[in-house]
Amino acid sequence: MADTTPLIPLPRSAARLLIAAGAVATIASTFMSWTWTPDFPGDLTVYGYPAGLQVIALVAGLLTLLFSLTLWNVRGLRRLNPTGATTPYLFIALSGFAVCWYTAIAIAVDLGGLVNLDPGGYVAVVASALPVLGALALPRPGSGARHYFTKPEQPAPARPLTGWTPYAIIIAGIALGLLAFTYGIGISPDESETFIGFSLLVLFAAWALVHAGQLDRFSALCAQHKGFATTAAFIAAAIFPFTQSDDHNANLGVNILIFGTVALGLNIVVGLTGLLDLGYVAFLGVGAYAAALVSGSEYSRFAGTQFPFWAAALVGMAASLVFGVLIGAPTLRLRGDYLAIVTIGFGEIFRIAVNNMDGTSGPDITNGPDGIPAIPDLKILGFDFGDQHAVAGATLGRFANYFFLMLLITALVVLVFTRAANSRIGRAWIAIREDETAAVAMGINGFRVKLVAFALGASLAGLAGTVSAHVTYNVVPTPYQFAGSTPPNSAFLLAAVVLGGMGTVSGPLIGAALLYLLPEKLTFLQQYELLAFGLALVILMRFRPEGLIANRRRQLEFHETGQLDVPDSPELPDSTVGVTKAGA
Amino acid sequence: MRFGGLTAVREVDLTVRSGEIVGLIGPNGAGKTTFFNCLTGLYVPTQGTVSYRGTVLPPKPHLVTKAGIARTFQNIRLFANMTVLENVMVGRHTRTKEGLWSALLRGPGFRKAEQAGEERSMELLEFVGLAHKRDHLARNLPYGEQRRLEIARALASEPGLLLLDEPTAGMNPQETRTTEELVFAIRDKGIAVLVIEHDMRFIFNLCDRVAVLVQGRKLVEGTSDVVQADERVVAAYLGEPFEGDPGEAEAAEVEAAEAQAAEAGSDTETADAESTSTTKGEPQ
Numbered sequence: 001m002a003d004t005t006p007l008i009p010l011p012r013s014a015a016r017l018l019i020a021a022g023a024v025a026t027i028a029s030t031f032m033s034w035t036w037t038p039d040f041p042g043d044l045t046v047y048g049y050p051a052g053l054q055v056i057a058l059v060a061g062l063l064t065l066l067f068s069l070t071l072w073n074v075r076g077l078r079r080l081n082p083t084g085a086t087t088p089y090l091f092i093a094l095s096g097f098a099v100c101w102y103t104a105i106a107i108a109v110d111l112g113g114l115v116n117l118d119p120g121g122y123v124a125v126v127a128s129a130l131p132v133l134g135a136l137a138l139p140r141p142g143s144g145a146r147h148y149f150t151k152p153e154q155p156a157p158a159r160p161l162t163g164w165t166p167y168a169i170i171i172a173g174i175a176l177g178l179l180a181f182t183y184g185i186g187i188s189p190d191e192s193e194t195f196i197g198f199s200l201l202v203l204f205a206a207w208a209l210v211h212a213g214q215l216d217r218f219s220a221l222c223a224q225h226k227g228f229a230t231t232a233a234f235i236a237a238a239i240f241p242f243t244q245s246d247d248h249n250a251n252l253g254v255n256i257l258i259f260g261t262v263a264l265g266l267n268i269v270v271g272l273t274g275l276l277d278l279g280y281v282a283f284l285g286v287g288a289y290a291a292a293l294v295s296g297s298e299y300s301r302f303a304g305t306q307f308p309f310w311a312a313a314l315v316g317m318a319a320s321l322v323f324g325v326l327i328g329a330p331t332l333r334l335r336g337d338y339l340a341i342v343t344i345g346f347g348e349i350f351r352i353a354v355n356n357m358d359g360t361s362g363p364d365i366t367n368g369p370d371g372i373p374a375i376p377d378l379k380i381l382g383f384d385f386g387d388q389h390a391v392a393g394a395t396l397g398r399f400a401n402y403f404f405l406m407l408l409i410t411a412l413v414v415l416v417f418t419r420a421a422n423s424r425i426g427r428a429w430i431a432i433r434e435d436e437t438a439a440v441a442m443g444i445n446g447f448r449v450k451l452v453a454f455a456l457g458a459s460l461a462g463l464a465g466t467v468s469a470h471v472t473y474n475v476v477p478t479p480y481q482f483a484g485s486t487p488p489n490s491a492f493l494l495a496a497v498v499l500g501g502m503g504t505v506s507g508p509l510i511g512a513a514l515l516y517l518l519p520e521k522l523t524f525l526q527q528y529e530l531l532a533f534g535l536a537l538v539i540l541m542r543f544r545p546e547g548l549i550a551n552r553r554r555q556l557e558f559h560e561t562g563q564l565d566v567p568d569s570p571e572l573p574d575s576t577v578g579v580t581k582a583g584a
Numbered sequence: 585m586r587f588g589g590l591t592a593v594r595e596v597d598l599t600v601r602s603g604e605i606v607g608l609i610g611p612n613g614a615g616k617t618t619f620f621n622c623l624t625g626l627y628v629p630t631q632g633t634v635s636y637r638g639t640v641l642p643p644k645p646h647l648v649t650k651a652g653i654a655r656t657f658q659n660i661r662l663f664a665n666m667t668v669l670e671n672v673m674v675g676r677h678t679r680t681k682e683g684l685w686s687a688l689l690r691g692p693g694f695r696k697a698e699q700a701g702e703e704r705s706m707e708l709l710e711f712v713g714l715a716h717k718r719d720h721l722a723r724n725l726p727y728g729e730q731r732r733l734e735i736a737r738a739l740a741s742e743p744g745l746l747l748l749d750e751p752t753a754g755m756n757p758q759e760t761r762t763t764e765e766l767v768f769a770i771r772d773k774g775i776a777v778l779v780i781e782h783d784m785r786f787i788f789n790l791c792d793r794v795a796v797l798v799q800g801r802k803l804v805e806g807t808s809d810v811v812q813a814d815e816r817v818v819a820a821y822l823g824e825p826f827e828g829d830p831g832e833a834e835a836a837e838v839e840a841a842e843a844q845a846a847e848a849g850s851d852t853e854t855a856d857a858e859s860t861s862t863t864k865g866e867p868q
Contacts, residue, residue, distance in 0.1 A: 416688055423687030423694070424673075424680055424701075431663045431674045438661035441624055443649030443678030443741050452684055 008137040015137035016071035019089060022130025023068055026061035026096050029127050030054040032120025035107050041191035044103075045118070053103045053197045057124060060096035060201050064131050067092045067208070081212045086138040087148060088212040093131035095204030099197045100128035106193045149543045166221055170229050173218050178236040181513070182243045185252055187521060195521040219549075230414070233506075237407055247397030251471075252520060254399050257406040258468045259488050260512035261413050263496040264505065265460035270494065271502035272421055273453040274433030275332070276340040278482065279347020281490045283458040285480035286323045287316035287465020289354065292372040292475045293365075299372050301365050309378050313466045320462025321455050323350075328454035332447060335436065344482055347490055355477045371476030378405070378470050385470070402471045409467060413460050414505055420456065421503075429453050430503075485529055487516050495533070499540060501547030510548060585615075585622050585800075586630045592618045593800045598778075600745060605767065605777045607791035609784070609811075611820055615800040616780045617658055620747050624648050624655050636745065650678040654743035656734040658750050658780070664723035668714055668733055671722050672705040675740030705740060712736040712766060728759040735766065739775075746770060748779040752786055760786055788812065796820070803841060816841050 010018070034044040034054065042052020050058050067089055070077045081088055104125050108114045117125075141147035161169070180202060187195045209215050222229035241250050266280045294315055296306025307315065331342045358368025366372070377386030377398070385401040396404075420426050428449045431439040440446045469475050478484075483491035492515055500511025519529050540547075585593040593615040600606045608616050621627040623634050628643040635641065641648050654675075663671050680701055686694045709715040712732040717725065722733060731751055738746055748767070752760040760783060767790055771777055781787045787794060788808040795805040798820045804811055811817055819837055 419688050419690060420684060423684075423698070424677065424682045425684050425687055427666070427670055427674050428677055430666055430670075434663035434665055435661050437626065438657065438663065439674070440645040441626065441649065441655055441657075441661075442675050442737065443646045443654075444674070445646045456684065 004139040004142060006137050006139055008133060010134075010137035012071075012138070015134045016068055018134030018137065019068040019071070019093060019131040020065060022093070022127050022132075022134060023061045023065035023096070025127030025130065026100065026124060027058055027065065029100075029120050029124035030058040030061065032123060033118040034103065034121040034124060035111065035116050035118050037111065037116070040107055040110060040116075041193050044107075044120075047120075052191065052194045053099065056194070056197045056201050057096060057099045057103070057128070060092075060099050060205070061128075063205060063208075064092050064096050068131070068134075080214075082217075083213050085141060085211055085213075086135070087141050088208040089138060090132070090135035090148070091204050091208035091211060093135045095201050095208070096128045097132045098200040098204060100124040102197055102200060103193070106196075110193070161221070166225055167228060169218070169221060170225060171232055173222075174229070174232045174236045178239065178243075182240060184517060184521070185249050186244070189521055189523050192522055192524050199518075234407065234411055237410075238404065241396055241400035241403050242392070242394045244400070247399050250397060250399035250403050252516070254403040254406050254471055255468075256513045256516045257403065257410050258464050258471070259493075259496065259516050260509040261406070261410045261464040262461045262488060263493050263500070263508035263512045264410075264413050264417055265457045265464070266493050267497050267502065267504075267508045268417060268420065268429075268453055268460070269457040270497055271504070271508075272426065272433065273429040273450060275450060275454065276336070276494075277343045277454075277457075278340050278490050278494065279327075279343040279345070279350070280457070280461065280493055281480050281482075281488055282327075282347040282350035283320045283324060283461035284465040284468065284488060285350055285354065285475075285477070286320045286458075287462030288469040288475045289366060289372070289465075290316040290319035290462070291466035291469040292375055295372075295375045295469065297372055297375045299367060299370075299374055301367075306376070309380050309466075313463055316462045316466035317459040318462075320465065321459040324455045324458025325451065328451050328458075332450045332454060344490070347480075347482055351477050351480045354480075366477075369477060371474050373474040375469055375473050375475070378402075380405075399471070402467065406464075406467050406471075409463060410509075413463070416456070416460065417505055425449065425452065485526070486519060487512075495537060499537065499547055501549035504547070504549045507547050507549035585618055585627055591800055593622060593797075596795075596797065596800075596802045598795055598802070598805070600776045600778050602744065602776050603771060603774055604793070605771050605779065605791045607787040607794040608778060608780045608797060609782070609787055609794060610797035610803075613799075614797040616797050617749055618800075619797065620655060620749055620780065623747060624653060646678070649741050649743075652742070652744040653747065654738035654741045654745075655747035656731075656738050656749055656751065658753070660727075660730050660734055662722040662730055662734055662737070664721070666722060667719050668709065668722055668725070669702070669705055669718040671733055671737050672708055672740045673701055675737035676701050676705065678741050705736075708736045708739050711739070711769070728755055728762075731755070731763070732766065735770075739770065743775060745776045745778065748777060748781075750780050750782065752781060752783050764790055798841070801842070 006015075008015075030050040031048050031054075033047055036045060038045055042054075044052060044054055066077070067080060070081045071089070104114075104117060104121055107116055107121065184195070184198055184202070187198060206215070240253055244250055244253075262280070262284050265283075266277065269275050269277045269280065291312045293300050293302055294305055294307040294312050297303065327343070327346045331339055331346065334342060353362070354366045355369055356362045357365040358370070361368070377384060379385065383389075383401075385405070386398050387401075388398070389396050389401065421429075428439065428444045431442065431444060432446055432449060436446055479486075479488060481489050483489055487493070487496075496511035496515050497508045498511075499507075499514065500509065501507025515533075519525070522529075525532055544550075585591070596615075596619060598606070598608075598619075608619070610616055618627065622629045622632075622643075625634075625641065625643040625645040625648040633640045634643075634648075636648075636651050636653060639651070641651055641653075663674060666674070680697055682694055682697050686697075706715060706718065709718060712735060714725075714729060714733055714736065717729065722730065725733060735746075735748070735751065751767070752763050755763065764786060767777055767779065779787070779790065791808065793806060794808055794811045796803040796811060796814070796817050798816075803816055803820060804814050816837075820841075
C-alpha cells in the first residue's frame with residue numbers, strides 16, 4: 001500500500017480546524033488595507049471594501065472555507081468532494097495561498113520593499129498559509145509527487161439526479177464559467193497583477209475540482225443532457241456582450257470566436273482524421289481575402305462589386321474549398337510527418353504569394369503587403385453592423401454586432417462538426433486516424449475520405465475568414481503565417497486544438513479563448529510569451545496529454561483508468577477513509 | 585510479387601470455390617501473408633492477377649473489399665480507440681452510401697441507414713458473441729475477443745470470400761475450438777474462407793483443401809490426407825532426416841521440390857496469384 005502518512009503530524013480535528021480558521025482569517029484580511037498607496041493596481045487601500053486582488057483572495061478564502069466544511073460531514077456538502085480525496089483541500093488552500101503571497105511579493109517588488117505592506121497584507125500572508133499547513137496534515141494521496149498531478153481514482157458513480165436538478169446544475173456551471181470569463185476579460189491590461197492573481201485562483205480551483213471529481217461529473221451530466229447543455233452554453237455566450245460596457249471586450253470576444261471556430265475546423269482535420277496540418281491558417285486567409293475582394297472596398301481589385309453577406313460567405317467558403325482541394329489532392333498521399341512538412345510549405349506559399357501579387361512582382365490582385373484596407377461594414381437586411389444598437393437597455397457596439405453574427409457561425413460549425421463526426425463519414429475519419437491500412441482494407445477510400453475532411457475543414461475556416469475580414473476592417477498577409485507571437489497563426493491554431501482537447505467540440509473553443517486572452521492580458525510577458533507558451537505546452541503534455549477537455553476515447557487511451565462501464569462500487573463512508581488510511 | 589531482387593511469391597495459383605474452406609500453410613517467411621496482401625490489393629503484384637467471380641480485381645484495397653473479399657490481419661489491426669460497435673460499423677462502409685451532405689442534413693434516409701447499419705452490426709456482434717460488449721473500446725477487449733471482433737468487422741462488409749490471417753495465433757486450445765466453430769458457421773453462411781494458420785490440428789480439422797507454400801512457391805495442394813502424406817511438406821517443416829551426406833541429399837531434395845513446383849505453376853503462364861470464387865448459386 002502506498003505511504004499516506006501526512007507530511008505534518010497533526011490530528012485530523014486540528015488539521016480541519018486549521019484549514020477553516022485560515023480561510024476565515026483570509027476572508028477577514030481582504031476587508032483590511034493591504035498597502036498604503038493606490039499606485040498598486042486595483043487600489044487595495046480601503047478598509048471594509050475588497051478590491052482587485054482582494055476580491056480574488058476573498059473568493060479563494062470562501063472556496064477554501066466551503067471545502068473545509070466537508071471535513072465536518074456537513075449534510076448536503078458531501079457532494080462537493082464525493083471521493084473523499086485529500087488533494088482537493090490542498091489545491092483549494094493553495095489557491096488562496098498563491099493569490100495572497102503573490103500579491104504581497106508583487107507589492108514589495110512593484111513599490112520597492114516590504115515596508116509598503118499594510119497590516120492587512122501581513123494578515124493575509126499568514127492567514128493564507130494556515131490552510132496549506134492544515135491540508136498537508138491530512139493524509140497524503142500516496143508516496144511520490146505524481147499523485148498530486150494525476151487525477152485520483154475514478155469518482156464513485158453519482159446518484160441519479162431527478163427533476164430539475166441536472167438542468168439547474170448545468171445552468172449554474174455554465175453561469176460560473178461565464179462569470180469567470182467576463183471577470184477575466186474585464187480586467188484591464190494595465191492590471192496584469194490582478195490577472196495573474198485571477199489566473200492562479202482559476203488554475204488551483206480548477207485543479208481542486210478535477211481532483212474532487214466534480215469536472216468529470218459535470219461533463220458526464222452535460223453529455224447526458226447534450227442538447228440542453230449546448231443551448232445553455234450558447235445562450236451564456238450570447239449574454240456576454242450585454243455584460244460589457246466596453247466595446248473593446250466585445251472585440252476580444254469576436255476574435256476569440258473567430259479563432260475558436262477556425263480551431264474547430266482544424267479539429268476535423270487533426271482531431272478526427274489525424275492529418276497533421278501545419279498550414280491551416282492559409283484557409284482563413286483565403287476566406288478573408290475572398291470576402292475583402294467582393295466587399296466593395298475601394299482598394300479591392302474589384303472595387304465597386306459589393307456582394308451581400310451570404311454571397312460573400314459562399315465565395316469565401318468556395319475559394320477556401322478550392323484551395324483546400326488543390327493543396328489536399330497532391331499532399332494527402334503522404335502520411336504523418338511528411339504531410340506536416342508539406343502543409344507548412346503550402347501555408348507559407350499562400351502568404352508569400354499574396355504578399356507578391358501587388359502588380360509589380362506579380363499580377364495585381366491582393367495589393368501586396370498593403371493588403372485591402374477600408375472594408376465597409378456589413379449590412380444584413382438593413383441592419384448595419386457598424387452602428388450602435390440599443391437592445392434591452394444595453395448599447396451594443398460594432399464589435400458586439402459582429403459577435404452575434406460570429407456566434408451564429410460558431411453554432412453552425414459546431415453543428416457541422418458534431419453531425420459529421422457521428423456519421424458514416426466521421427467513423428471513416430476516425431478509422432483512418434486509428435489505422436489507415438486497416439481502414440483501407442475495410443473498404444474505405446482513404447484518399448477521398450481524407451480529401452473530404454480537408455475540404456470541409458478548409459471551407460469552415462474560409463467561412464470564419466469572411467467575417468474576420470469585416471471585423472478587422474482590412475486584410476494583410478502578415479497574420480497568416482506559420483508561427484508568430486499573436487493568434488491566429490497555424491502554430492497557435494494547432495496549439496488551441498491540442499491544448500483544449502483533440503476530437504472534442506468544447507476543447508478547441510476553450511483552448512482558443514485561453515490562447516487569445518493570456519497574451520492580451522499579460523502584456524508584460526510579451527517578450528517571453530512564446531517561451532512561456534512552450535513551457536506551458538510541455539507541462540500540459542506531460543501531465544494531461546489528452547488536453548484540457550478530454551475526449552472520452554482519448555482519456556481512456558492515455559490513462560488506463562478502466563472501462564467505460566465502471567462497476568458500481570459501494571460508496572465508502574467519507575469520514576473514515578482518511579483515518580483508516582492514515583493508521584494503516 | 586517481387587520486392588527489389590527478392591521474389592516473395594511466385595507462380596502461386598489458387599482457386600477457392602464458394603462454400604469452401606481452404607487452408608494455406610507453410611513455414612515462416614514462405615510468403616503467405618504477402619500472398620494475402622497481393623489478393624487484397626495492399627501490394628500491387630508485379631505480375632499476375634486476382635480475379636473474383638470472373639472479373640479481374642484492380643489492386644486497390646477498398647475496391648477489393650467492395651467487390652467482396654474481406655480480410656483480417658496477422659497482428660490484430662482493430663481501430664483501438666473506437667467502440668466495438670463502431671468498429672463493426674466501419675466494416676459496413678462499402679455497403680452504405682451516406683455521404684457528408686446526408687450526415688449534415690440528417691434526413692429520414694440518413695436515420696434509416698444508420699439504424700439499419702446498427703442493427704446489422706449488432707447481429708454480427710451477436711454472431712461472434714460480443715453483443716454484450718458493444719460500448720467497450722476495442723483496445724480494452726481481451727485478445728481472443730479482439731480476434732473475433734476483427735472477424736465480425738470483416739464480415740460486416742458482406743464478403744463472398746473471407747481471408748483469415750492466423751486467426752488462432754496466441755490462443756489457448758479452448759479458444760481455438762471456439763474459433764473453429766465460428767469459421768464453420770461462417771462457411772455455413774455461404775462465405776468461402778481462405779485461412780492461414782500454423783496450428784495443424786486446426787487446419788486439418790477445418791479445411792476442405794490445403795495448399796502448402798514454401799519459399800514463395802506452392803508445393804502441393806489437396807485434401808488434408810494428401811498434404812499430410814506428402815514427404816516434401818514434412819521436409820519443408822522439419823528438414824531432411826540426417827543420413828549420409830546431408831548437403832547433397834538436401835540439394836537434391838530442394839531441386840526436386842523446385843522442379844515439382846515449377847511444374848505445378850506452369851499451367852498459368854503469368855499468374856502470380858489468382859483467387860477465383862466461382863459461384864454456382866448466389867452466396868448469401
